[in-house]
Amino acid sequence: MAREYRLRHVAGPTPPTGTEAELVVTPRPVSFLGEVEPREGLLKRPGETRRLGGRIMVFPQSRGSTVGSYVIYALSFYKNAPLAMVVEKAEPLLITGCVIGGIPLLVFEEKPDYEELDRCGKAVITRNSGGYKMACVTG
Amino acid sequence: MHLTREEERMLSGEMGEPVARALDVIVRVGEALGAERLIPISHAHVSGASYLTIGEPGLLFVKNLADQGARVRVFSTLNPVGVDLANPGALEVDRGFWEKQKMVVDSFLRMGFQESMTCTPYLIRKPRPGEHLSWGESSAVALANTYYGAHSNREGGPLALMSALTGRTYEAGMHLEENRLPRAQVMLEKGIDMGDEGIAGAVGYLVGEKLGSTVPFIRTKQPPPFDAIRAYTAAAGASGGIAMSVIEGVTPGWGRLVEKAGPMEKVWVEEREVRDLVPGEEVLEGVDLAFLGCPHASLEELEDLARVLDECGGLREGLSFWVSTSRHVYGIAREMGIVAKLEERGVRVIRDTCPIVSPATRGRFRRIATVSGKSFFYLPRLQEAPSVIVPYSLLKKLVCAKR
Numbered sequence: 001m002a003r004e005y006r007l008r009h010v011a012g013p014t015p016p017t018g019t020e021a022e023l024v025v026t027p028r029p030v031s032f033l034g035e036v037e038p039r040e041g042l043l044k045r046p047g048e049t050r051r052l053g054g055r056i057m058v059f060p061q062s063r064g065s066t067v068g069s070y071v072i073y074a075l076s077f078y079k080n081a082p083l084a085m086v087v088e089k090a091e092p093l094l095i096t097g098c099v100i101g102g103i104p105l106l107v108f109e110e111k112p113d114y115e116e117l118d119r120c121g122k123a124v125i126t127r128n129s130g131g132y133k134m135a136c137v138t139g
Numbered sequence: 140m141h142l143t144r145e146e147e148r149m150l151s152g153e154m155g156e157p158v159a160r161a162l163d164v165i166v167r168v169g170e171a172l173g174a175e176r177l178i179p180i181s182h183a184h185v186s187g188a189s190y191l192t193i194g195e196p197g198l199l200f201v202k203n204l205a206d207q208g209a210r211v212r213v214f215s216t217l218n219p220v221g222v223d224l225a226n227p228g229a230l231e232v233d234r235g236f237w238e239k240q241k242m243v244v245d246s247f248l249r250m251g252f253q254e255s256m257t258c259t260p261y262l263i264r265k266p267r268p269g270e271h272l273s274w275g276e277s278s279a280v281a282l283a284n285t286y287y288g289a290h291s292n293r294e295g296g297p298l299a300l301m302s303a304l305t306g307r308t309y310e311a312g313m314h315l316e317e318n319r320l321p322r323a324q325v326m327l328e329k330g331i332d333m334g335d336e337g338i339a340g341a342v343g344y345l346v347g348e349k350l351g352s353t354v355p356f357i358r359t360k361q362p363p364p365f366d367a368i369r370a371y372t373a374a375a376g377a378s379g380g381i382a383m384s385v386i387e388g389v390t391p392g393w394g395r396l397v398e399k400a401g402p403m404e405k406v407w408v409e410e411r412e413v414r415d416l417v418p419g420e421e422v423l424e425g426v427d428l429a430f431l432g433c434p435h436a437s438l439e440e441l442e443d444l445a446r447v448l449d450e451c452g453g454l455r456e457g458l459s460f461w462v463s464t465s466r467h468v469y470g471i472a473r474e475m476g477i478v479a480k481l482e483e484r485g486v487r488v489i490r491d492t493c494p495i496v497s498p499a500t501r502g503r504f505r506r507i508a509t510v511s512g513k514s515f516f517y518l519p520r521l522q523e524a525p526s527v528i529v530p531y532s533l534l535k536k537l538v539c540a541k542r
Contacts, residue, residue: 067296089352096297
């Protein structure tokens with residue numbers, strides 16, 4: 001990843017500095033109800049099946065049903081929670097899901113390049129002055 | 140965040156563990172959204188009542204609260220569940236599911252929720268302009284903001300539940316006028332009939348995909364009827380995260396909101412895009428279930444359907460027709476003889492649930508026709524059921540027996 005992304009922590013626990021994990025990047029908004037299967041821990045939609053547990057989930061924002069908060073909680077319940085979620089816009093139902101599910105939720109401070117992030121594979125989130133940053137892990 | 144003395148007492152545990160926990164969640168979510176204080180609400184409506192959608196984790200979450208003696212502090216209503224509680228024979232659901240579902244419902248009722256089981260709480264208690272609500276159920280939230288001029292965020296089911304237990308929500312998002320100003324004008328190409336529920340739903344679907352979570356402004360020559368507005372807001376809250384639209388001639392104070400908003404970005408919805416979603420007669424081939432009632436059917440929709448079936452003399456052979464509605468509307472329709480009329484014509488009228496959140500739909504149908512853009516979004520995702528949107532104008536062609 002050519003650049004580092006500055007992040008702001010908005011809800012859920014703070015990510016431990018040095019949180020390193022595989023990225024699951026999707027450039028389309030996610031409806032947790034209907035597009036995420038919590039028992040298997042999968043993001044599942046036509047042409048796209050990705051495992052979420054222990055990964056850093058990157059997407060623009062949530063959409064759809066307000067039952068989505070329960071689906072996020074269920075990801076944690078079944079031990080399939082991502083290590084962190086990173087979004088452009090945090091809407092109420094997503095925040096509530098992360099608060100009760102105990103998942104760190106962070107927001108990009110600038111517009112992310114999803115293709116670049118997708119190529120990155122693995123990333124590390126570290127604390128810096130006043131916020132967090134996410135960078136690609138190379139090698 | 141500034142808390143009142145009463146809120147401090149809630150948080151301290153003086154009013155019980157569930158109240159303390161509920162207020163803590165509201166404060167955390169509010170802080171994430173920049174709220175500086177909490178506000179009292181007049182009505183909480185919780186989504187996440189079907190065991191199909193919340194599963195075991197959701198059941199334990201609500202059951203734990205009820206077991207700890209949690210009680211609602213304001214008027215609180217409940218979303219649809221996965222079965223017809225009033226008529227167990229109405230849908231084929233296995234016993235295991237039925238028992239789990241009963242446990243969810245019992246938990247909510249023990250906490251003092253109304254036995255509403257509907258996604259149309261506004262038909263039970265009409266929201267007033269400017270009043271603060273804490274509602275889950277994206278379609279109801281969008282209608283509360285758009286049509287009634289009340290204020291609610293698209294609250295997650297659990298947050299609305301926390302609001303029910305405390306009578307509070309946080310002051311951010313849709314509760315503040317600056318966030319209710321339209322940010323994009325939707326330009327509908329000529330020929331798109333927002334008066335037809337099916338078409339209005341398709342437009343909502345497209346607006347949700349194009350705009351994400353912006354507040355759109357929609358100009359129409361003629362204000363669309365109530366049920367078409369419901370179809371539109373429901374679809375836009377499914378394919379997108381649209382909590383509110385400003386509709387000319389409909390949304391209370393729309394003129395002021397548009398004036399305050401100033402110049403807006405323009406977003407086009409073309410007739411071709413609508414036609415791609417609602418292709419017309421050819422898609423009716425192979426449809427074995429037609430479905431009306433997402434959101435739950437209004438009395439007018441039930442009356443209309445009864446009239447259509449009367450005119451054509453009954454349902455086409457090989458087609459099942461399900462209508463889902465609230466027990467509230469069902470009760471009125473039964474008194475008026477509409478339920479009997481529909482049933483005589485072969486329509487199955489279901490209460491308390493709908494084909495989206497009931498396990499009875501799965502694997503039973505080859506192709507489902509619906510006038511609802513919201514169902515069109517969820518049926519393939521939750522029920523693995525291929526579905527098509529039919530415009531209301533074609534409903535007769537779809538359902539009527541050939542002569």
